[in-house]
Amino acid sequence: MRSVTKRPGDSAAARAPAGTIGAHLARCGVPRRDFLVFCAKLMVAAPFGLALTDRARAADVAREVAKARRLPVIWLHFQDCTGCTETLLRTSSPDLAELILHLISLDYHETLMAAAGKSAEAALHTSMRENAGNYVLVVEGSIPRKDDGIYMKLAGKPAVAVLEEVAAQAAAVIGIGSCAAWGGIPSADPDPTGAVGVDAIVKGKPIVNIPGCPPNPYTLLGTVLQYARDGTLPELDDQRRPKFAYDRDIHEHCPRRAHCDAGRFARQFGDEGHRQGWCLYQLGCKGPDTHAGCSTRHFNEVVDAWPIGIGAPCIGCTEKKLAFRVPMFQVIPIHDVTPPDAYAPIHPPQDPLSIPAALVAGGVAGALLGAGYVASRKFSTVRNDDSVPGDRPSAEAGAGGNGSKEEGDERP
Numbered sequence: 001m002r003s004v005t006k007r008p009g010d011s012a013a014a015r016a017p018a019g020t021i022g023a024h025l026a027r028c029g030v031p032r033r034d035f036l037v038f039c040a041k042l043m044v045a046a047p048f049g050l051a052l053t054d055r056a057r058a059a060d061v062a063r064e065v066a067k068a069r070r071l072p073v074i075w076l077h078f079q080d081c082t083g084c085t086e087t088l089l090r091t092s093s094p095d096l097a098e099l100i101l102h103l104i105s106l107d108y109h110e111t112l113m114a115a116a117g118k119s120a121e122a123a124l125h126t127s128m129r130e131n132a133g134n135y136v137l138v139v140e141g142s143i144p145r146k147d148d149g150i151y152m153k154l155a156g157k158p159a160v161a162v163l164e165e166v167a168a169q170a171a172a173v174i175g176i177g178s179c180a181a182w183g184g185i186p187s188a189d190p191d192p193t194g195a196v197g198v199d200a201i202v203k204g205k206p207i208v209n210i211p212g213c214p215p216n217p218y219t220l221l222g223t224v225l226q227y228a229r230d231g232t233l234p235e236l237d238d239q240r241r242p243k244f245a246y247d248r249d250i251h252e253h254c255p256r257r258a259h260c261d262a263g264r265f266a267r268q269f270g271d272e273g274h275r276q277g278w279c280l281y282q283l284g285c286k287g288p289d290t291h292a293g294c295s296t297r298h299f300n301e302v303v304d305a306w307p308i309g310i311g312a313p314c315i316g317c318t319e320k321k322l323a324f325r326v327p328m329f330q331v332i333p334i335h336d337v338t339p340p341d342a343y344a345p346i347h348p349p350q351d352p353l354s355i356p357a358a359l360v361a362g363g364v365a366g367a368l369l370g371a372g373y374v375a376s377r378k379f380s381t382v383r384n385d386d387s388v389p390g391d392r393p394s395a396e397a398g399a400g401g402n403g404s405k406e407e408g409d410e411r412p
């Protein structure tokens with residue numbers, strides 16, 4: 001076990017009362033630096049809308065978190081791939097993964113606990129008894145409801161009965177991942193098990209949904225830590241998602257947005273537009289209709305570790321109406337984009353193609369020749385296409401110093 005590096009007067013953790021996160025961190029010798037790094041990341045994940053991070057500095061957030069009690073958490077797995085657990089533990093820094101397990105008291109978690117069989121069941125019931133009315137139940141995976149729930153059993157009981165039993169004593173229930181939020185992958189057509197989310201089964205309890213396949217772990221931690229500190233949950237939207245993490249859509253902060261607005265679309269995987277990092281809308285990107293923070297809060301603390309960051313279109317994994325219902329590469333109609341219609345004029349006359357028009361025209365794309373001059377200029381992907389007036393894709397990208405090679409170009 002590592003020793004604590006103490007600096008006089010800077011350790012809120014060391015001064016924290018027994019039973020709090022601070023006291024636990026001090027007892028376990030968790031370095032303050034790791035704790036501060038975590039708090040800084042929490043601030044990035046929840047820049048506003050979460051009472052905990054409504055502070056100016058990571059040290060202030062650390063002080064608040066240290067005061068919180070270490071919440072007992074029971075984590076149940078149903079029909080899932082364990083990706084939600086993986087995302088919680090696959091931080092880029094092992095110290096951070098270890099720290100996360102110090103912040104909560106994870107009393108029962110099938111895939112992480114050493115116990116199995118009867119001793120695992122005993123651990124579950126001991127925690128339920130000792131923490132009745134005080135623990136948070138985290139559910140990962142969907143619940144099979146068809147045919148009296150016979151498609152999944154734990155300790156001889158249908159999953160739906162286990163959920164009802166454990167939720168009955170919980171203070172609050174969190175559905176982590178899209179499977180637990182509404183059914184996710186297991187609920188995709190033909191849905192043989194009748195997969196549903198937590199809120200279709202559990203009634204009369206505060207329920208928070210944190211969809212995503214997988215979701216961002218900091219959304220879970222921020223929610224749990226706020227609840228641990230003062231017993232409140234963050235403000236939720238109409239699908240019970242914390243607004244601090246789901247209030248904006250991917251498209252609003254997408255790094256490819258400038259390409260979208262300029263009408264530069266990748267049209268095939270591996271084509272020039274794709275290699276140049278252009279907008280993925282024509283490849284089926286659901287970002288304009290998907291509420292999630294992925295475009296600014298990447299996974300595993302690795303820059304660009306998120307679908308669009310690695311060149312894959314967003315499949316809308318946080319949206320019940322999109323994920324595993326609308327085919328991945330199917331282009332969606334655009335209902336709304338921000339800014340709503342067009343940028344304010346700066347030097348009129350402007351380019352006549354409005355932003356929604358650019359997107360919609362991109363969708364039906366090249367086929368809509370009637371879109372005229374602008375559309376034909378923007379949607380041609382044939383290099384040096386002389387039939388296309390104006391800038392060519394390679395020329396447009398070249399303005400930013402792209403990799404296209406012209407004759408005489410010695411670049412590798």
Ligand code: FSX
Nearest residue numbers: 080081082083177178179
């Ligand atoms: Fe997997 Fe979780 Fe997707 Fe589902 O995440 S990442 S299938 S949301 O329940 O384990």
Ligand code: SF4
Nearest residue numbers: 254257279280285287
């Ligand atoms: Fe980004 Fe997708 Fe929007 Fe294009 S359509 S800007 S890739 S979110």
Ligand code: F3S
Nearest residue numbers: 292294314315316317
């Ligand atoms: Fe999911 Fe789209 Fe983010 S697919 S992980 S919401 S970029």
